[in-house]
Amino acid sequence: MFIKKSLLVVGLIAGIAFAGSAAAQDEKSKPQVLFTNVNVFDGKNDMLAEGMSVLVEGNLIKKVAKGDIDAGPNATVIDGGGRTLMPGLIDTHQHIMITHGGPTDYKSKIDPYMNAYQSSYEAERMLLKGFTTIRDVGGPSVSLGKAIDQGLVIGPRIYSSQGAITATSGHMDFRNYNEYHPNMQGSGVTDAWLAMLGWAFIADGPAEVRRATREALRFGATQIKVMAGGGVASLYDPLESVGYSEAEFRAAVEAAKDYDTYVAIHAYNDISVRRAIKAGVLDCVHCHLVNEETVKMMADAGMWLGSLSNPPGLLEISWFTDENRRKARTILTGYDNVMGWAKKHGLKIAFGTDAAGGKAMFDGQLLEFKAREKHFTPAEMLKQATSNSAELLAMSNSRNPYKAGPLGVIQKGAYADILLYDGNPLKNINIVTAPAKTLRLVMKDGKIYKNTL
Ligand SMILES: [Zn+2]
Structure with a gap:
C-alpha cells in the first residue's frame, strides 16, 4: 500500500x-x-x-x-x-446550419449529413471572404463551431445560440400545416425532425421558455435567441404579430442571466421590441418596421441594433411562397428609415447579414456594406463589422469561448x-x-x- x-x-x-x-x-x-x-x-x-x-x-x-x-x-x-x-470581419446574424434550402427541403430532401457538408462548405467560403467570426442566431451550430476550433473544418469562430426559441405559431414554427403540436395530439413526427434539425425550440409560457433557454445553454449556446414577433420565412406569424408576453421574455432573460449571458430577439414591429426592452433584452436583430420613437427607446435602454440587414438575395429565395415574398418586400421598405434613425439617435450598431436559406444569400453576404453606404462612411461600417460587433459578442461574458483577448x-x-x-x-x-x-x-x-x- x-x-x-x-x-x-x-x-x-x-x-x-x-x-x-x-x-x-x-x-x-x-x-x-x-x-x-x-x-x-x-x-x-x-x-x-x-x-x-x-x-x-x-x-x-x-x-x-x-x-x-x-x-x-x-x-x-x-x-x-x-x-x-x-x-477580421464579424457577422452577428448568421444561420450557418440553414444554408442551401428551406424547411421543405430539409424535411424531405436533405439529411443531417448533407446539412453538415453544406454548412462546412459555407463556413470555409465565409472565412475566405474575410469573416473570421460569426454569431449564429438560430440553428444547431455549436458542433460546427467545435469542429472548426478543433481544426476539423475550416471556418470562422462561431458564437452559437443553438436553436432559437419560438412560440407555437411563431417565427420558425416550421411545422407543416397539418402537423399538430406534439402537446396537442401530435404524432411526434414534428418533434423528431425539429429535434434532428435543431433550428428552433417551440415553447409557450414562462416555464417552457425558461426550459428551452436552459436547453440551449445545455447544448453550449453562448447567447440566447428568442423569436419576439412575426417573421418572413415562416407562414403562421404575420409581421404584426407579437411572439411572447413580457413574462415569457423575462423568463428567457432571467435564465440567460443566470448563465451570465444575454438574449437577442428577432423582431420587426414596435410592440415586440418595446415589450422585450421592458423585460431586459439587450439586442434586436432586424427591427425593420419599428418607428422612430421605438428606436429612441432602444437607444435609451442601451439596446443593440445587432443586425438590421438588407439581403439582396431575399426575394429570390427559391422555396419562398408568394406570402413569404410579400412579407420580404414589406420588411425591406423599412430598412433605410430605421438605419437613418439608428444613426440619428446614436444606437449601438453591429454588422449582420441574415444569410440563410439559399446559396445566393451567402454569395451576397458582403453586399450589406453596399446597403449601408447610403448612411455610413466606410470607416463607420468597418467599425460596425469589427470592434462594435466584437463588443456585442463579448456580452456573452463567461459563456464566451474566446477569452484570451479581444476580437x-x-x-x-x-x-x-x-x-x-x-x-x-x-x-x-x-x-x-x-x-x-x-x-x-x-x-x-x-x-x-x-x-x-
Ligand atoms: Zn435571422
Whole structure:
C-alpha cells in the first residue's frame, strides 16, 4: 500500500515537472509572424496608421508599432507592401446550419449529413471572404463551431445560440400545416425532425421558455435567441404579430442571466421590441418596421441594433411562397428609415447579414456594406463589422469561448484575426466587397488560411 502511494506521488511530481517543462518549451516555440510595411485600420480609429509593423505570436497579437519590430530569428516575415491590414470581419446574424434550402427541403430532401457538408462548405467560403467570426442566431451550430476550433473544418469562430426559441405559431414554427403540436395530439413526427434539425425550440409560457433557454445553454449556446414577433420565412406569424408576453421574455432573460449571458430577439414591429426592452433584452436583430420613437427607446435602454440587414438575395429565395415574398418586400421598405434613425439617435450598431436559406444569400453576404453606404462612411461600417460587433459578442461574458483577448481590433493582446487588402477600404468599401480580387491574406487565430502575396 505504502509503495503504491509513493510511486503515485513520484509519478505525480514527475508529471507536474514534465508538464512544466513542456509549457516552458511551448512558450519558447510559439510561432511568430511579423507583418512589415502595412497601413493599419485598428477597428476603432477612422484613419489608417501608416508604415506600421504587427507582430503575431501564437494566436495573439504581440506588438503593433510604427516602423520596425524586433522579432525572433524564426519569425515568418511578410512584407505588406503598403497594403491595408485590419481585423477580421464579424457577422452577428448568421444561420450557418440553414444554408442551401428551406424547411421543405430539409424535411424531405436533405439529411443531417448533407446539412453538415453544406454548412462546412459555407463556413470555409465565409472565412475566405474575410469573416473570421460569426454569431449564429438560430440553428444547431455549436458542433460546427467545435469542429472548426478543433481544426476539423475550416471556418470562422462561431458564437452559437443553438436553436432559437419560438412560440407555437411563431417565427420558425416550421411545422407543416397539418402537423399538430406534439402537446396537442401530435404524432411526434414534428418533434423528431425539429429535434434532428435543431433550428428552433417551440415553447409557450414562462416555464417552457425558461426550459428551452436552459436547453440551449445545455447544448453550449453562448447567447440566447428568442423569436419576439412575426417573421418572413415562416407562414403562421404575420409581421404584426407579437411572439411572447413580457413574462415569457423575462423568463428567457432571467435564465440567460443566470448563465451570465444575454438574449437577442428577432423582431420587426414596435410592440415586440418595446415589450422585450421592458423585460431586459439587450439586442434586436432586424427591427425593420419599428418607428422612430421605438428606436429612441432602444437607444435609451442601451439596446443593440445587432443586425438590421438588407439581403439582396431575399426575394429570390427559391422555396419562398408568394406570402413569404410579400412579407420580404414589406420588411425591406423599412430598412433605410430605421438605419437613418439608428444613426440619428446614436444606437449601438453591429454588422449582420441574415444569410440563410439559399446559396445566393451567402454569395451576397458582403453586399450589406453596399446597403449601408447610403448612411455610413466606410470607416463607420468597418467599425460596425469589427470592434462594435466584437463588443456585442463579448456580452456573452463567461459563456464566451474566446477569452484570451479581444476580437475585432488590432492591438497588443488581441486575437490575431487579420486581413490584408490591396488599397484602402476606408476610402472605398468596394475593396471589402470584392475579396476574390482584393483580399490578399486571411489569418485567423494566428494561422494563415489564404495568402496570395
Ligand atoms: Zn435571422
